[in-house]
Amino acid sequence: MEQRTETDVEEFHKRCILVDAHSDMLLDVSPKRKEGKKGVIEEDWVPVMRKAGIDIRVAVIYIESNRVPEFALKDGLDIAAGFHKEVDESPSITQITKFEEIERAKRDGKIGLILGMEGAEPLGNDLELLRIFYILGLRMLTLTHVLRNYVADGAHFFPQKEGKVGGITDFGVKVIEEANNLGIVVDVSHLNDPGFWDVMELAKAPIVASHSNCRALQDHPRCLTDNQIKAIMDNGGVIGMNSASIFVDDENPDLDHLLNHLDHIVKLGGMRNVGIGFDFCDYALKYLDAESRAKLPNVAPVKDLYGDEEVPNFTRALVKRGYTDEEIELIIGKNFLRVFKEVWK
Known part of the structure; x- marks a missing residue:
């Protein structure tokens, strides 16, 4: 490090409030709980999150494709119930549902977990269920995953033969309006392009792309175009950098190339609109059925950012690239914190 030890x-990294806006950790927690294990987060996750310096993390409910639609609601409620039990069983973590609880968690030395949902499948076409999940603590909603649901069409990982591509459905409009009313952050990651622009017309508050990179650097439909990035900037939203190799670079998927995506957003004027949503999830592949695995691309994290243990490398790399302490604080936490403060009620 030039001019810095x-x-x-390391001490600067620990002082910051680090927000990881997208984690599939519950894909690891839920199967272990079904086997009878308790306090999974305390035993298996807290040590590595401490090493990472992660203070706040959005832990999402995700439903496997072979469970949709028949078991989506049941599975979603089971995962939420397990999440609540984990919070009760784990003295090192706390659930975050209000903004003021974030600083309290940092002050008390606890890791704050925010309940999210990746894909609105558990809602089916019942709007009232969104309020139920809100009561359970849902504070971020990724509208789709890969598949089409009652809310919208997703952006496919691979080319697919399909019918006419749609955007946000009439039910999806109601979901977004209700999310705005309740104070749930709407997440546009995984949406196809028509759906993205529909959301931007409907949004009454800042939105996020919790784990999305730049299509100008990696030509993949899961990445954002420059016009989409600028629209999020105009909206006051935030884009979380995704560490999955397929969304970074085909030839050199490493931390350096991931930071090129961040630099690109900053050059467009988005210093206050970029954050982290690392989407570490390769550990969960062993729990997925063959059909679900086949729908996924190479989700292995990039070199030098291979999981929670290497998260401090992200801050080191930002320092090396010449970002100031104030800018790094925005990138690794404060930008997402601003959105939470503006949206949550």
């Missing part, structure tokens, strides 16, 4: 950077 490794110890200085």
Whole structure:
């Protein structure tokens, strides 16, 4: 590090409030709970999150494709119930549902977990269920995953033969309006392009793309075009950098190339509109059925950012690239914190 010691950077990293806006950790927690294990997060996750310096993390409910639609609601409620039990069983974590609880968690030395949902499948076509999940603590809603649901069409990982591509459905309009009313952050990651622009017309508050990169650098439908990035900037939203190799670079999927995506957003004027949503999820592949695995691309994290243990490398790399402490604080936490404060009620 030029002009800064490794110890200085490590201490700075620990002082910051680090927000990871997208984690599939519940894909690991739920199967272990079904086997009878308790306190999974405390035993298996807290040590690595401490090492990472993660203070706040959005832990999402995700439903496997072979469980949709018949078991989507049951599975979603089961995962939410397990999440609540984990919070009760784990003294090192706390559930975050209000903005003021974030600083309290940091002050008390606890890791704050925010309940999210990746794909609105558990809602089916019943709008009242969104309020139920809100009561359970849902504070971020990714409208789709890969598949089409009652809300919208997703962006496919691979080319697919399909009928006419749609955007946000009439039910999806109601979901977005209700999310705005309740104070749930709407997440446009995984939406196809028509759906993205529909959301931007409907949004009454800042939205996020919790785990999305730049299509100008990696030509994939899951990445955002420059016009989409600028629309999120105009909306006051935030884009979380995704560490999955397929969304970073085909030839050199490493931390350096991931930071090129961040630099690109900053050059467009988005210093206050970029954050992290690392989407570490390769650990969960062993729990998925063959059909679900076949729908996924290479989700292995990039070199030098291979899981929670290497998250401090992200801050080190930002320092090396010349970002100031104030800018790094925005990138690794404060930008997402601003959206939470503006949206949550």
